[in-house]
Amino acid sequence: MSLPHPLLSPHGASPADxxxxxxxxxxxxxxxxxxxxxxxxxxxxxxxxxxxxxxGRAAACDICLSWDRRVSGVHARLERLGGDWTxxxxxxxxxxxxxxxxxxxxxxxxxxxxxxxxxxxxxAYRAPGYSVASTELASAPSPPALSDAQRRVxxxxxxxxxxxxxxxxxxxxxxxxxxxxxxxxxxKTHLRALFQRFDIxxxxxxxxxxxxxxxxxxxxxxxxxxxxx
Numbered sequence: 042m043s044l045p046h047p048l049l050s051p052h053g054a055s056p057a058d059x060x061x062x063x064x065x066x067x068x069x070x071x072x073x074x075x076x077x078x079x080x081x082x083x084x085x086x087x088x089x090x091x092x093x094x095x096x097g098r099a100a101a102c103d104i105c106l107s108w109d110r111r112v113s114g115v116h117a118r119l120e121r122l123g124g125d126w127t128x129x130x131x132x133x134x135x136x137x138x139x140x141x142x143x144x145x146x147x148x149x150x151x152x153x154x155x156x157x158x159x160x161x162x163x164x165a166y167r168a169p170g171y172s173v174a175s176t177e178l179a180s181a182p183s184p185p186a187l188s189d190a191q192r193r194v195x196x197x198x199x200x201x202x203x204x205x206x207x208x209x210x211x212x213x214x215x216x217x218x219x220x221x222x223x224x225x226x227x228x229k230t231h232l233r234a235l236f237q238r239f240d241i242x243x244x245x246x247x248x249x250x251x252x253x254x255x256x257x258x259x260x261x262x263x264x265x266x267x268x269x270x
Contacts, residue, residue, distance in 0.1 A: 046156050048074055048165040056254040057202050057209050058082045063258045064265050066169040071126055074165040078108035087119070087126060094119045096159060097134075111136050111160030117145070126151045126166070136160060184262035185238040193221055194231040196267045199254050203268040211250040 054062070061084055065072050071087040085104055087094070094103035097116040106112045113134040120127050129148040130138035138145045139158040151157075153168040187195065197217040201209045212220075214228045221228075236242045236249055239256045257263040 045154075046163065046165065048076075048156070048163060049154055054082070054255075055209075056199070056211070056251055056258065059255050059258045060199075060202050060265065062167075063261075065167070069169055071166065071168045073104070074167055075162060087121070089121075092121050096164075106159060106162055109160040109162050112162065116159050117157075119151075120148075122150075126168075128157060134159070184257075184260040187235075187238060187262065191231050191235055191238070192262070194228060195235055195253070195257050196263055197221055198232075198250065199257055199263045200268055202254065202258075203265075211254050 061082060062074070065074075065084050065086070068086070070089070073083075073085040073087065075083050077083050095115050095118050096102055096104045096106060096112075097114050098107050098109070098112045099105070099114040100107065102115060106116070113136070116134040117128055117130040117138040118133070120129055127148050127150050128138060128140060128145055130145045131147050140149055140151070140155050142158075151166045151168075153166070155166045157164040157166060194217055197220045198211050200220070201212055214225045214232075217223075217228045218225045232250075232253075233242075235253055236244075239253055239260075241249055241252050241256070244252050254263075
């Protein structure tokens with residue numbers, strides 16, 4: 042069984058990245074997912090009122106990939122045909138456009154989780170409103186049953202991710218205690234229960250809190266709206 046591409050694997054994403062992906066999935070529109078020249082996650086929605094987007098190194102492109110000189114000025118185009126998006130490279134680029142490792146000759150219809158490569162840049166195509174994505178979402182584990190107190194602690198743990206910063210870290214025990222007006226010992230007790238509920242009790246101690254945040258977003262136990270006070 043092949044491993045998922047790093048762009049599609051939650052284990053390679055920060056909790057802030059996972060939160061952004063979950064929010065994009067819930068909007069139900071196709072989108073592109075890639076990392077910019079600094080390694081920051083970028084999500085570009087493909088709304089229903091757009092029919093064509095140009096990808097390339099030129100500043101005039103809808104999606105500008107200026108940091109890779111292997112990308113042509115206008116490298117490829119995305120076009121919406123009916124309810125589907127396609128990628129077209131009919132001699133536009135010098136180095137070719139690839140989908141899942143296969144060079145595009147003319148036009149190719151895109152499916153959820155396809156990986157486009159332009160130069161050295163990988164771009165994931167996501168279609169959360171379509172059948173493949175719906176099947177994946179349906180098979181994803183649902184959130185575990187939580188008490189009101191456990192859920193409040195989980196939301197407070199995730200609160201720093203409200204603004205989606207790349208270097209955000211989960212709230213400390215003291216910060217959670219101050220927000221919820223409970224003792225630090227009570228926070229620790231609830232966190233131990235949450236580690237059990239999300240089946241991460243055996244995860245190394247220094248990674249447990251971040252993994253709990255990731256799973257909270259992935260499994261729908263915490264939403265962006267929950268983080269707004």
